[in-house]
Amino acid sequence: MSIQVNEQTIDWQKWLSLEIKDPALFRDNLLEQKMYSKRFDTFVNGIYSVTDGFSNYKNEKKYGGYIVAGHQRLNDVLNLMSLQYSAGGSLESLKEIYPYLLHWTEEYAEASHLYNLSPDADGRFVWHISLGTEDYWYIALRLICFGLLTGNADQMDRIMPIIDYVEATPEGQEKDGLIERLVAPFVADRGTP
Numbered sequence: 483m484s485i486q487v488n489e490q491t492i493d494w495q496k497w498l499s500l501e502i503k504d505p506a507l508f509r510d511n512l513l514e515q516k517m518y519s520k521r522f523d524t525f526v527n528g529i530y531s532v533t534d535g536f537s538n539y540k541n542e543k544k545y546g547g548y549i550v551a552g553h554q555r556l557n558d559v560l561n562l563m564s565l566q567y568s569a570g571g572s573l574e575s576l577k578e579i580y581p582y583l584l585h586w587t588e589e590y591a592e593a594s595h596l597y598n599l600s601p602d603a604d605g606r607f608v609w610h611i612s613l614g615t616e617d618y619w620y621i622a623l624r625l626i627c628f629g630l631l632t633g634n635a636d637q638m639d640r641i642m643p644i645i646d647y648v649e650a651t652p653e654g655q656e657k658d659g660l661i662e663r664l665v666a667p668f669v670a671d672r673g674t675p
Contacts, residue, residue, distance in 0.1 A: 524558075525559075525562035532554060533586075536548070536552070536589075545600055553590060555586055556586060556621055559583045560628070564624065576632050577634075584629070587641065595610070607647075609655060611645050635668045642665060642669050657672075
């Protein structure tokens with residue numbers, strides 16, 4: 483089955499073919515082949531399941547489910563990219579996945595914002611990617627670092643408004659020194675963290 487994202491069709495068979503079969507290629511010598519294969523399948527199947535069913539939440543305006551599914555997809559894609567890197571996956575394969583990740587991050591942020599505007603939120607605004615939670619390590623840093631690694635530094639100006647989310651508070655989230663230093667060469671007028 484194929485799914486369109488950003489005018490690109492996801493070829494799931496191609497994604498499945500990215501699995502590294504030779505443990506000698508692994509960058510991480512503590513990664514076991516059996517565990518790698520199990521996690522690879524879990525992450526790709528998780529991404530597929532959410533992507534395939536995501537439009538149902540959107541069409542039914544079930545923002546809570548939309549947010550949970552979108553957040554899980556971000557984690558699965560970032561986990562897949564981390565796993566692939568550890569297993570010796572090519573930089574080209576990571577470059578191919580990153581535009582999908584960026585699109586899904588924006589889609590997730592849109593759903594999160596719509597939830598914040600809905601009666602279910604009860605007037606509370608919640609960060610899309612909260613730097614005060616595990617999202618800092620699991621989403622924000624990996625989203626930025628994989629962007630830089632894959633040559634997508636020019637996309638940092640798309641990511642930072644999602645992290646800042648000034649709709650929640652006018653000043654956005656408290657600036658993080660590491661994140662600000664990573665994006666400073668690519669995003670103008672961020673100020674000193």
